[in-house]
Amino acid sequence: MEALRLEHVGVRYGGVAALEGVSLHVDAGEILGLIGPNGAGKTTLVNATTGFVPLNSGTIVIGDARLDGKRPFEIARLGVARTYQNVRLFGALTIRENLRAGAMRRGDLDDDAMRALLGQAGLLEADLDAAASSLAYGDQRRLEIARSLAGTPQILMLDEPAAGMNPVETKALGALVRAIAAQGIGVLLIEHDVALVRAVSDRVVVLNFGMVLATGAPDAVVRDPAVIEAYLGSAV
Amino acid sequence: MPDFLELYTRYRTVVDQIGINAILALSLAVCLRAGQLALAQAAFMGIGAYVAAITVVTLRWPLAAGTFVAIASAAAVGALLALPVERLRGVFLAIATIGFGEIVRIVAYNLKITGGGDGFNGIPPLLSTPWIYAALLAIGAIFFALRGSRFALAMQTTREDEAASQGVGIDTGRVRVTTLACAGAIAGTAGVLYAFTNFFLTPTDFAFGRMEQILVYCVIGGVTSPLGAVAGATLMTILPEAFRFLRDFREVTNGIVLLAVIVFAPGGIAGLWKR
Numbered sequence: 001m002e003a004l005r006l007e008h009v010g011v012r013y014g015g016v017a018a019l020e021g022v023s024l025h026v027d028a029g030e031i032l033g034l035i036g037p038n039g040a041g042k043t044t045l046v047n048a049t050t051g052f053v054p055l056n057s058g059t060i061v062i063g064d065a066r067l068d069g070k071r072p073f074e075i076a077r078l079g080v081a082r083t084y085q086n087v088r089l090f091g092a093l094t095i096r097e098n099l100r101a102g103a104m105r106r107g108d109l110d111d112d113a114m115r116a117l118l119g120q121a122g123l124l125e126a127d128l129d130a131a132a133s134s135l136a137y138g139d140q141r142r143l144e145i146a147r148s149l150a151g152t153p154q155i156l157m158l159d160e161p162a163a164g165m166n167p168v169e170t171k172a173l174g175a176l177v178r179a180i181a182a183q184g185i186g187v188l189l190i191e192h193d194v195a196l197v198r199a200v201s202d203r204v205v206v207l208n209f210g211m212v213l214a215t216g217a218p219d220a221v222v223r224d225p226a227v228i229e230a231y232l233g234s235a236v
Numbered sequence: 237m238p239d240f241l242e243l244y245t246r247y248r249t250v251v252d253q254i255g256i257n258a259i260l261a262l263s264l265a266v267c268l269r270a271g272q273l274a275l276a277q278a279a280f281m282g283i284g285a286y287v288a289a290i291t292v293v294t295l296r297w298p299l300a301a302g303t304f305v306a307i308a309s310a311a312a313v314g315a316l317l318a319l320p321v322e323r324l325r326g327v328f329l330a331i332a333t334i335g336f337g338e339i340v341r342i343v344a345y346n347l348k349i350t351g352g353g354d355g356f357n358g359i360p361p362l363l364s365t366p367w368i369y370a371a372l373l374a375i376g377a378i379f380f381a382l383r384g385s386r387f388a389l390a391m392q393t394t395r396e397d398e399a400a401s402q403g404v405g406i407d408t409g410r411v412r413v414t415t416l417a418c419a420g421a422i423a424g425t426a427g428v429l430y431a432f433t434n435f436f437l438t439p440t441d442f443a444f445g446r447m448e449q450i451l452v453y454c455v456i457g458g459v460t461s462p463l464g465a466v467a468g469a470t471l472m473t474i475l476p477e478a479f480r481f482l483r484d485f486r487e488v489t490n491g492i493v494l495l496a497v498i499v500f501a502p503g504g505i506a507g508l509w510k511r
């Protein structure tokens with residue numbers, strides 16, 4: 001499994017610098033928590049890595065392969081999978097079709113493999129032939145994770161996967177993220193739920209105004225005065 | 237049997253039209269399946285018809301060779317058309333492809349080899365009803381065989397969400413090019429069949445009026461369903477014949493059926509049998 005590496009990444013939307021000189025890396029089997037206030041640039045970082053927005057400066061590599069300048073489907077084929085802050089399933093298609101689409105980069109999936117993926121994601125009872133849009137919101141989020149795992153990625157980027165989940169579901173999600181990393185997949189976890197980030201992350205990076213504000217062990221980072229300041233003393 | 241034969245002789249042109257229109261509807265259904273509102277099927281049909289007529293009649297090629305080149309030309313034009321419209325979606329794609337159809341019509345009108353506005357005359361009836369339905373069956377069989385394939389899935393995800401399709405590694409640009417090439421090949425096949433069953437061709441045979449009818453077949457059939465498209469083409473080809481007694485008003489039936497489907501059964505014929 002390969003590591004993901006961002007070096008001095010800059011992204012601008014018109015005049016607005018959404019990311020500036022951001023460097024970070026995610027190792028195989030590691031969970032990197034990415035936190036920061038609203039508008040800090042967390043989603044932009046995922047979009048830049050997966051080719052959805054172009055870089056203004058910097059480089060992104062996975063193993064020996066350059067990602068910057070490549071199109072999203074090429075980056076996905078190199079093993080970078082993602083979920084979306086607003087769920088983006090193929091809603092009118094079935095759960096089976098969503099999982100098959102997720103596996104597209106490496107071949108096809110049989111029903112047993114699909115069942116295993118759904119079981120891992122906590123969707124054991126789901127009917128493979130049900131429309132993805134018929135699932136409850138939290139289950140749609142879980143299916144989106146299962147879809148991204150179907151392609152056996154090297155790196156998985158999760159954009160606020162616990163949004164809209166209750167504490168019990170959030171706890172199960174934390175266990176799922178741990179299990180994914182235990183398979184050797186490097187996970188970048190964006191979350192507003194700082195307790196979850198603390199509980200599962202190996203390291204944490206804090207973004208603020210598009211720049212890295214702090215990086216280090218979860219407990220140390222959330223005690224960093226600059227981080228507390230950025231959050232205005234709240235939440236952390 | 238004599239009754240059947242008599243019926244066939246009497247309604248032969250309608251029977252042929254149904255088959256050809258069903259193939260045209262399938263050509264559009266392919267595009268709609270991939271979420272591409274590309275309305276160039278009438279133009280693809282025209283390219284297939286003229287290339288077949290020119291190669292076989294003017295150049296005296298064997299029918300098989302002319303047919304092959306005609307279908308390949310329509311497919312190639314479809315693939316090439318996908319490039320300039322790469323960034324267009326929805327209504328904008330529809331307008332651009334209708335514009336392309338107009339270009340094809342005007343070119344056919346002004347060229348010498350197509351017979352211009354006078355039409356291309358004297359095409360021998362080298363094909364007939366069995367060929368039309370053999371082609372329809374063959375195309376249907378290909379649809380059936382590809383139904384659960386990864387390519388068919390990629391078309392559907394492209395329709396659902398292009399960005400998310402790319403996110404799982406699907407080259408949606410290639411899906412669009414391939415889709416339009418397939419649409420070109422299918423409509424080109426309809427063009428060849430039309431040419432060798434209709435004696436002569438004029439540019440208006442492939443103009444916007446034809447395109448509009450093809451769109452109606454698909455809307456009535458249920459937009460993305462291939463079987464629905466065939467059913468829609470059949471129904472909408474028979475209806476104006478059945479209402480011949482209305483004379484000039486019989487085309488009104490098309491409009492009424494279209495309105496009724498959109499209002500009462502937005503899923504079209506395919507939606508009705510799924511219910």
Ligand SMILES: Nc1ncnc2c1ncn2[C@@H]1O[C@H](COP(=O)(O)OP(=O)(O)OP(=O)(O)O)[C@@H](O)[C@H]1O
Pocket residue numbers: 013016018036037038039040041042043044045085
């Ligand atoms: N498509 C876009 N066009 C213009 N500006 C954008 C676009 N997307 C994001 N931005 C701006 O870039 C900055 C970073 O946004 P981004 O969505 O990456 O933040 P975020 O950290 O994910 O926030 P949140 O926690 O609210 O999801 C914000 O100022 C945002 O307004």
Ligand SMILES: [Mg+2]
Pocket residue numbers: 042043044085
């Ligand atoms: Mg965000």
